[in-house]
Amino acid sequence: xxxxxxxxxxxxxxxxxxxxxxxxxxxxxxxxxxxxxxxxxxxxxxxxxxxxxxxxxxxxxxxxxxxxxxxxxxxxxxxxxxxxxxxxxxxxxxxxxxxxxxxxxxxxxxxxxxxxxxxxxxxxxxxxxxxxxxxxxxxxxxxxxxxxxxxxxxxxxxxxxxxxxxxxxxxxxxxxxxxxxxxxxxxxxxxxxxxxxxxxxxxxxxxxxxxxxxxxxxxxxxxxxxxxxxxxxxxxxxxxxxxxxxxxxxxxxxxxxxxxxxxxxxxxxxxxxxxxxxxxxxxx
Numbered sequence: 001x002x003x004x005x006x007x008x009x010x011x012x013x014x015x016x017x018x019x020x021x022x023x024x025x026x027x028x029x030x031x032x033x034x035x036x037x038x039x040x041x042x043x044x045x046x047x048x049x050x051x052x053x054x055x056x057x058x059x060x061x062x063x064x065x066x067x068x069x070x071x072x073x074x075x076x077x078x079x080x081x082x083x084x085x086x087x088x089x090x091x092x093x094x095x096x097x098x099x100x101x102x103x104x105x106x107x108x109x110x111x112x113x114x115x116x117x118x119x120x121x122x123x124x125x126x127x128x129x130x131x132x133x134x135x136x137x138x139x140x141x142x143x144x145x146x147x148x149x150x151x152x153x154x155x156x157x158x159x160x161x162x163x164x165x166x167x168x169x170x171x172x173x174x175x176x177x178x179x180x181x182x183x184x185x186x187x188x189x190x191x192x193x194x195x196x197x198x199x200x201x202x203x204x205x206x207x208x209x210x211x212x213x214x215x216x217x218x219x220x221x222x223x224x225x226x227x228x229x230x231x232x233x234x235x236x237x238x239x240x241x242x243x244x245x246x247x248x249x250x251x252x253x254x255x256x257x258x259x260x261x262x263x264x265x266x267x268x269x270x271x272x273x274x275x276x277x278x279x280x281x282x283x284x
Contacts, residue, residue, distance in 0.1 A: 024138030025127055026102070027060035034148055035156050040194045042122055048146035049111040050153035051119075057107040059086070061129045061138060063097040070094040073130040074105040078145070080117045084109040094132070105129075117147040120196070152198040155189070158205035162186055165212050172222035175215045182211035 030036065030047035032054065039046045049055045057076055063069050072094050074086040086105040089095045097103060117123060124143040131137070148156065162182075170176040189204030 024062055024064050025059060025129055025140040026062045028127055028140055028142070029058040030145075031056040031058055034153050035146075035160075039146065039156075040190065041152075041196060042146060044122065044144070046122055046144050046146040048148050048153075048156070050148045051111055051113050051117075051150065053111050055109055055111050057084075057127070059105045059107065059127055059129070059140075060102060061097070061105060062102045063099055064138075065131075065133065065135060066099055067133075068099065069097050069131040069133055071097055071103075071129060071131045073128070074107065075130075076107055076125050076127045078117070079124045080112065082109075082112070097131075111147055114147055114149050119147050119149045119152055122146050149198060151202050152193075155193055155198050155202040155205055158202065158209060159186075159189070159193075162205065162208055162212065165209075168219070170215070170219055172219045175219040175222065178211045178215035178218060182208045182215065185211060 030049075032049075033047050034050045034053070035046070035048045037045055039048065059074055059076075061071065061074065071089050072091050074089055075083055077083040084107050086107045088105050095103065111117070122143055123145040124141070125145055127140040127142070129138040170179055185204050185208035189201045189208060192198075192204060193201035
């Protein structure tokens with residue numbers, strides 16, 4: 001079920017109607033999230049943390065009072081009823097800020113279990129910076145905080161791995177089949193995730209990743225066999241060329257010897273002819 005409970009709705013209305021927003025908090029950033037950006041289950045951008053992990057909120061405060069102030073507290077309050085404070089500043093450790101001075105404060109806390117902070121909807125929160133001087137505190141309201149269950153966080157992590165998985169133009173038919181299976185499993189996993197069945201989504205994402213790894217193994221085996229075949233073919237051609245070279249080298253030597261034989265034979269005939277033409281000595 002994706003709709004907030006009535007307590008959350010009441011908190012949102014109270015925050016909008018009773019909590020003023022001032023320019024003193026000029027920014028906030030959630031650090032070390034399990035996921036940040038669009039989530040198809042919540043159908044919105046979220047800053048999500050796995051239950052039991054440490055969330056870190058960086059709050060940027062700017063003194064817009066036109067005079068020096070003493071900051072006494074920076075905190076965030078969530079709709080599940082907990083308030084977390086920055087340890088950098090408190091009433092006994094005030095921080096003096098000149099007019100237009102900017103400071104960044106960090107708030108750390110352990111993300112509660114989903115039985116305390118449900119993972120079925122995003123949570124609202126109010127950031128507050130208190131200071132002395134009589135003016136209302138600086139505030140910032142948000143409603144994009146999500147608490148992931150273990151299965152949900154695992155499913156999202158697997159989805160990100162699959163999304164970053166390298167692709168190629170598969171040469172192997174087996175690899176193409178495995179890749180198509182992986183795509184089918186990924187599509188099924190996304191449907192389960194969208195419906196809130198995070199355990200089934202995790203299982204399907206795992207199957208998709210297994211198929212992708214098998215596809216790469218099949219592609220590697222295919223390319224290795226093809227490479228061995230090409231090497232064998234090249235070696236066979238080289239052997240054939242060596243044989244032809246040896247043949248022609250032998251043939252050339254044969255013709256040289258054959259030519260020398262004919263030359264010697266010709267010389268023999270010439271010598272014989274000259275001897276035959278030599279005049280005989282006169283008889284005394």
